[in-house]
Amino acid sequence: MHITIIEDEKYLSKNLSKKLIKNWFNTKIFNSYNEFIEKNSYIADLYIIDISLIDWSWFDIIKIIRKEKNLDTPIIITSWYSDPEKKIYWLDIWADDYLSKPFSSEELIARIRSLLRRSYKIISNSNIKYRDIIYDTNNKSIIKNWEKIIFTFNEIQFIEYMIYNMWNLVLKEDIIKSVWWIDDILTISDNNINVLISKVRKKLWDSFNLETVIWQWYILNK
Numbered sequence: 001m002h003i004t005i006i007e008d009e010k011y012l013s014k015n016l017s018k019k020l021i022k023n024w025f026n027t028k029i030f031n032s033y034n035e036f037i038e039k040n041s042y043i044a045d046l047y048i049i050d051i052s053l054i055d056w057s058w059f060d061i062i063k064i065i066r067k068e069k070n071l072d073t074p075i076i077i078t079s080w081y082s083d084p085e086k087k088i089y090w091l092d093i094w095a096d097d098y099l100s101k102p103f104s105s106e107e108l109i110a111r112i113r114s115l116l117r118r119s120y121k122i123i124s125n126s127n128i129k130y131r132d133i134i135y136d137t138n139n140k141s142i143i144k145n146w147e148k149i150i151f152t153f154n155e156i157q158f159i160e161y162m163i164y165n166m167w168n169l170v171l172k173e174d175i176i177k178s179v180w181w182i183d184d185i186l187t188i189s190d191n192n193i194n195v196l197i198s199k200v201r202k203k204l205w206d207s208f209n210l211e212t213v214i215w216q217w218y219i220l221n222k
Helices: 010-022 033-038 054-068 084-092 105-118 153-164 172-179 190-207
Strands: 002-006 026-030 046-050 075-079 097-100 127-130 133-136 141-144 147-149 210-213 217-220
Touching: 002 010, 002 033, 010 026, 010 105, 033 054, 046 054, 046 105, 054 075, 075 105, 097 105, 133 153, 141 153, 141 190, 153 172, 153 190, 153 217, 172 190, 172 217, 190 210
Parallel strands: 002 026, 002 046, 046 075, 075 097
Antiparallel strands: 127 133, 133 141, 141 147, 210 217
16 A cells, blocks of 8 residues: 655654554655656555645645546645634645644544545445455345356455455454454464465455465455
């Protein structure tokens, strides 16, 4: 998961980047409008933009992302301003969220995950589109390339849990409790989980972008 930070305070941007990296996000830092434009770096899953950049250049960056590049990538703007009217104004000009400085890294990460979860596409009250698959939450079924794929109950439970917790770091014990519906996690071995994941990956291939971290944590990326 790639997050672009555009912040002219170098110490702050580096500190923010370190905290995001600890939470399994990849980051790129740009300390000025010119640096961002020169490197033509528009590939990101989310932008964090400080509005103290000189000459309103932060606004030009947002215009480029939204109008010229036609991207709907989530944007969080940050500022020392706390005036509600200013917040409303800035949220109306194509930003998705606003954080007043100083803010805690925990709050920022929670907002990032919330925005990223919203970016997977809900196409009806019961259907969720993730990459090239459609998950029907009512019938507990998955369609890929207009073909229904057969899954076991546990496989569906796992897929559903990971989709609803997309971009969150999921612990092994969370998977056990949500898939097997038991509290005694010792009754489910690592092999049980690995076999389950292997079967899901085999059926969905690259449609299920699951990242495994030292076989203890799991992240479903976009």
